[in-house]
């Protein structure tokens with residue numbers, strides 16, 4: 001097999017656990033790590049997107065997929081290509097950012113919000129929520145539906161942010177493939193939905209167009225947890241399925257932004273896949289709904 005084909009294959013098969021990645025594969029591993037490092041530095045210098053503190057193993061896997069799809073034989077070739085061609089960088093960005101989401105993803109999280117968190121939010125005269133890493137908008141629209149059904153949407157402003165401009169454009173449109181509706185409907189029901197999910201969209205040309213009224217209290221905006229600063233005072237921050245892609249340093253940066261953005265005893269929802277146990281911020285939040293990793297600022 002040619003060396004370039006082996007490289008692409010070894011990246012696609014990069015291990016999933018940090019421990020395995022740290023073990024590396026000898027000289028090849030070190031060489032590949034240094035190429036990855038150079039690629040991320042080059043992207044930062046040219047495009048100001050900072051992927052330098054993302055977790056190594058999953059980043060390698062995604063660069064491996066990009067190498068295959070962009071028909072690039074090596075990482076230096078990919079680097080040269082993206083530096084020369086912003087269009088190619090835009091394509092690589094789709095691999096580096098994992099733009100995956102769904103309505104009412106992990107429905108028990110939304111059930112917990114509905115039953116245990118929203119009653120607390122009702123005590124505020126007005127509510128600001130920051131959804132960090134909102135991807136294509138499903139999480140923000142799901143929250144808007146829960147707030148609407150619980151009578152709090154009119155008093156709430158949702159700021160939903162991400163670094164991927166393509167995802168933000170899709171989020172603003174609020175249009176989803178009709179094929180995804182069955183899964184979204186099942187999630188909505190499991191999350192304690194009080195109506196029929198079909199009340200919130202109309203179907204047209206193989207697409208589901210979400211009710212425009214859900215968008216009225218949502219602002220989609222560009223914001224990076226790696227390079228940007230805090231948001232003004234919020235009562236709740238949601239950031240699910242994002243920190244898992246960061247190394248400890250960047251996780252701590254993001255948790256610092258959330259801590260500073262939250263008002264006194266504000267709530268932070270991270271979802272079941274995240275943990276703050278090893279973070280500098282472990283003692284600055286207390287768990288309020290442990291399995292869903294919903295915390296209160298101390």
Ligand SMILES: C[S@@+](CC[C@H](N)C(=O)[O-])C[C@H]1O[C@@H](n2cnc3c(N)ncnc32)[C@H](O)[C@@H]1O
Pocket residue numbers: 097098099100101102105132133134135136139161162163164167223224225226227239240241242
């Ligand atoms: C897997 S998606 C999670 C989407 C949604 N939160 C959910 O749980 O369904 C991860 C999102 O994090 C975003 N992201 C990655 N790095 C980020 C950063 N530095 N700042 C803000 N968002 C980031 C990606 O663009 C992507 O949309």
